Amino acid sequence: MRRLLLPLLALAALPALASCEKREVTVTDGWVRLSPNPDAPSAAYFTVKGGSEATQLSAVGSEVAIRFEMHETTRENGMMQMKPLASVEIPANSSVKFEPGGKHVMIWNINPGIKPGQRMDMVFTFANGAQIEYPMAVRGAAGAAPAAGEHAGNHSG
Numbered sequence: 001m002r003r004l005l006l007p008l009l010a011l012a013a014l015p016a017l018a019s020c021e022k023r024e025v026t027v028t029d030g031w032v033r034l035s036p037n038p039d040a041p042s043a044a045y046f047t048v049k050g051g052s053e054a055t056q057l058s059a060v061g062s063e064v065a066i067r068f069e070m071h072e073t074t075r076e077n078g079m080m081q082m083k084p085l086a087s088v089e090i091p092a093n094s095s096v097k098f099e100p101g102g103k104h105v106m107i108w109n110i111n112p113g114i115k116p117g118q119r120m121d122m123v124f125t126f127a128n129g130a131q132i133e134y135p136m137a138v139r140g141a142a143g144a145a146p147a148a149g150e151h152a153g154n155h156s157g
């Protein structure tokens with residue numbers, strides 16, 4: 001009978017959650033494209049689904065890497081450019097995609113023990129105080145579909 005206790009308690013907590021009208025921001029479809037070169041940055045892509053109130057994604061981090069930057073790839077005068085983003089607006093009730101060729105997170109110095117096929121936890125911090133830990137799927141560079149021109153060779157960001 002002891003084993004039943006935990007699931008029952010979990011069920012008892014559900015109505016309390018469901019009655020909360022405020023919908024929080026969430027993260028889905030997160031994955032990391034591991035750079036084949038340990039000295040070059042890797043990239044993280046994901047979708048942020050806005051909650052019932054607008055907020056901002058203000059930081060991304062992980063215990064298994066040293067440095068993170070949010071970037072946006074834009075095309076200006078026919079040139080692909082990347083600019084750093086201090087924070088990213090997450091409007092209420094809409095999704096913001098970080099994807100190849102657009103917004104992305106650059107990651108430097110990922111722990112070499114992290115391999116394609118594994119998951120690495122990333123923590124997303126929002127301006128409203130919400131913090132989400134998400135297990136990012138780790139893919140090798142060959143297994144992904146990199147956008148043309150993105151992060152080929154040198155990265156000046």
Ligand SMILES: [Cu+2]
Binds near residue numbers: 071072082104106
């Ligand atoms: Cu970048």
